[in-house]
Amino acid sequence: GAGVSQSPRYKVAKRGQDVALRCDPISGHVSLFWYQQALGQGPEFLTYFQNEAQLDKSGLPSDRFFAERPEGSVSTLKIQRTQQEDSAVYLCASRTSGSRAGELFFGEGSRLTVL
Amino acid sequence: AQSVSQHNHHVILSEAASLELGCNYSYGGTVNLFWYVQYPGQHLQLLLKYFSGDPLVKGIKGFEAEFIKSKFSFNLRKPSVQWSDTAEYFCAVNADNAGNMLTFGGGTRLMVKP
Numbered sequence A: 001g002a003g004v005s006q007s008p009r010y011k012v013a014k015r016g017q018d019v020a021l022r023c024d025p026i027s028g029h030v031s032l033f034w035y036q037q038a039l040g041q042g043p044e045f046l047t048y049f050q051n052e053a054q055l056d057k058s059g060l061p062s063d064r065f066f067a068e069r070p071e072g073s074v075s076t077l078k079i080q081r082t083q084q085e086d087s088a089v090y091l092c093a094s095r096t097s098g099s100r101a102g103e104l105f106f107g108e109g110s111r112l113t114v115l
Numbered sequence B: 001a002q003s004v005s006q007h008n009h010h011v012i013l014s015e016a017a018s019l020e021l022g023c024n025y026s027y028g029g030t031v032n033l034f035w036y037v038q039y040p041g042q043h044l045q046l047l048l049k050y051f052s053g054d055p056l057v058k059g060i061k062g063f064e065a066e067f068i069k070s071k072f073s074f075n076l077r078k079p080s081v082q083w084s085d086t087a088e089y090f091c092a093v094n095a096d097n098a099g100n101m102l103t104f105g106g107g108t109r110l111m112v113k114p
Helices: none
Strands: A005-007 A010-013 A019-024 A031-037 A044-050 A053-056 A065-068 A075-079 A088-095 A110-114 B010-014 B019-021 B031-038 B045-050 B056-058 B064-068 B073-078 B087-095 B108-113
Touching: A005 A088, A010 A019, A019 A110, A031 A075, A044 A065, A044 A075, A075 A088, B010 B019, B019 B108, B031 B064, B031 B073, B045 B056, B045 B064, B045 B073, B073 B087
Parallel strands: A010 A110, B010 B108
Antiparallel strands: A005 A019, A019 A075, A031 A044, A031 A088, A044 A053, A065 A075, A088 A110, B019 B073, B031 B045, B031 B087, B056 B064, B064 B073, B087 B108
């Protein structure tokens, strides 16, 4: 597609449920990033993939958060046993191999609300 | 760890007023600097970027930003705002010791009154 596509756009989960958020990056973009944006704050880095390799997961807040990109294209962010503090917009971004770090194309995000 | 501060959380201006949004970062080494913008209902998009060279960089829609290394600042400016500039603006830093990580400020919500 023309841009980074994320689904679902909105997700409401009961506390304790597992959720999966999907990101389809721009075709050919080897680098993929997940960010978490809490209400009224800027995005915070979660994890980074280059192709299928997860090269940095230092931003994942707990072991309940897990991300994968098995074929180097679509990525899934999974949150197990959701808690209220997980409520946020989860942003996916991608970039080409030829661009500089920080030059990202963002998706519209998946807004997660945990009740 | 790097941090990025945007001092103005909300700014309200009338059309044709001049704009300056502040951004300061905490890292003392080499940095790449960015401003991203999020228009209502849309995704974050890159407004302008600084890697090296002329510290005054120009972006889309008449925006510019000036890197002042001694002040650890990268303020965003526009001489005359338009109603269509209403958006949230985020400053971001990629430090040379942070790999591919981009650190964002908390954002400034700009409202331009017609």
